Amino acid sequence: MTKQVQAVSVRKSRGVERLVGGQFMMDGAGVKINRVLTGPLQRRLDPYLMLDAFGSDKAGDYIAGFPEHPHRGFETITYMLNGRMRHRDSGGNEGLITNGGVQWMTAGRGVVHSEMPEQNEGLMEGFQLWLNLPAKDKMSDPWYRDIPSEELPSFALENGASVQVIAGETHGVTGAVVREGTQPLYLDIELPAGESFDLPLPAGHNAFVYVYRGEVVVEGKGVPQARMAILDNAPDADGVRIKATEGSKFLVIAGRPLGEPIAQYGPFVMNTQEELYQAVEDFRAGKFAA
Template structure:
């Protein structure tokens, strides 16, 4: 728990994700869609996936390109193998995180390394500032044991990025200052987190239910938190069945966002160049 109780941000609205398919037919829920990118700057996309049916995930995500942003993949259950054109390879297992900076360009694959069982987790896209979009690609695997975890009264928090419960997360980023927490609460327990008022923030509930400043947030809903100068944080209160949720926040870049599939740049001209580079085989 934080040292000082935050002044509570209210919920601006609840969002229901859209079922879709990506990769070679992987079924998932797109929670943060393209129409929310300006509102939740610097975050571009959030996908939630979770199924016991291998047919929903077994085809995976064969080779595909990216340019101009970072991907953060958090695995709750299952195993996924990453390979990319920069020579990186890693196995993402339960509780682990894969943080990849596409920068000027990378071609990678993410393929299941299991034939049955449950596959569940999230992929978050985090924008890069204009000055860093053409930086060299970068990749890091963070095993479950390397993600700081703090026990709370009635729960626990895993600090993937940023700072929470007097604990520094596994990752830090200066410009966008991302916060990425996985919070587990028992029935009736609560958790408070300080948030700079100007940072955009949302909560996604994936088990149980929460109440945030009087608003009930059921399972599989994203609560966008209102930005208010007089509110410097959020308090999450678990429902009668307890709750698990991710809390994500970051400093907006306030730059143009132009997306074409796997490329996110600041202008149409930069997108045209990314497509041409990919066609010519010089993206990565």
């Protein structure tokens, strides 16, 4: 059930540092994606490592899926707007993600999983976000949670704004998942034309907006559909004010930077090269969750 809450006001909004269009590529066994948050942005958007946007009604763009592959050292958050995807992993977890649902997986010390479509026609659309783990948690036990759309906390404002709170806390509503170390905030917001949404953000937290329907304006800067706006870290700003120029839907994602070294080799993200070598050896030796 969607909760009705009072709007809050931001005194000084962050601005747009830059717009990012992403890189179109193939991943998995041949899935067409737009990699919006790429490797060169990992430092700037710490603790986030990657954001992929996918969306097509052509089966050939997604039907091959993501067969078994390993991960270590971070968390994956898959948010499905439309479609059906089956998750299985080496920890014995299995789940079907459907319209509006989320799957949150902590790879920790290592897990092998697959994500395969359970449809051969129609629209498949959504996002996968990679969230780094603090060094002290990189070798933690793997963890998995399926969150159907009806279990996602949500709220609405009098101006017609509606917000799904996937992670974190805002406007007195706590999301489906909370993390102490990285303090992720992950919101899906729908905003009517001409209306604004004020969102408080902690100083020093990195944040970005990704528009997937319509167009919004942040501090005079237009953010069109299929663009990510990296928000600046202006020291006098206490949040962000977003105005919809037309009926729009967008993600707002923020988090506390870890400030730790990032060493990545494909699906392994650690802090040092030595830890990466060990991850590869452990995977080859079959030491990931079983």
